[in-house]
Amino acid sequence: MILVYFAAIALATVQAAEEKCDGVTINGHMHTKEVLKTNVDSPYQFSIDYTTNTLFFSYSTHTKDERFQLAYLNLDNKEFNTVSAIKDGFASAVDQDKGKKQKKLIY
Incomplete structure (x- = not known):
């Protein structure tokens, strides 16, 4: 007991x-x-590249010309940058088998 x-x-x-x-x-x-x-502001649509430990996501910009911005963050060194070549980038995907980043625009 x-x-x-x-x-x-x-x-x-x-x-x-x-x-x-x-x-x-x-x-x-x-x-x-x-x-x-x-x-x-409002990060979403997360995808991660496990080979480089990089997180891809989009966020709201609240601007008239570009509503969304596609960005990435290296989780090892916290380096942050945007993917400026893709305007209004909304979603991303990572091919984990080949380690290739596939970026797609969704309207």
């Missing part, structure tokens, strides 16, 4: 400690939060 009591206390303590952690749990694994880029 005492063993059950201590097991319940230990379980409650572990759950309370996990609730205090500022992170997110995915498939039972706790991940810490990290701000990757600031001053980017």
Whole structure:
């Protein structure tokens, strides 16, 4: 009986400690939060190139000439840049088998 009591206390303590952690749990694994880029409005349509550890995404620009901007962020060194050759870039995809970036415009 005492063993059950201590097991319940230990379980409650572990759950309370996990609730205090500022992170997110995915498939039972706790991940810490990290701000990757600031001053980017409404980022979405994420794709990642695992061979270069580069995250591709688009974001809202709120300008008349170009509503969306396609951008990328190197997750290793946090280098951020936009893909200026594609106007109103909305979505991207990465061919993980070949490591080639396929950028597509969606209107």
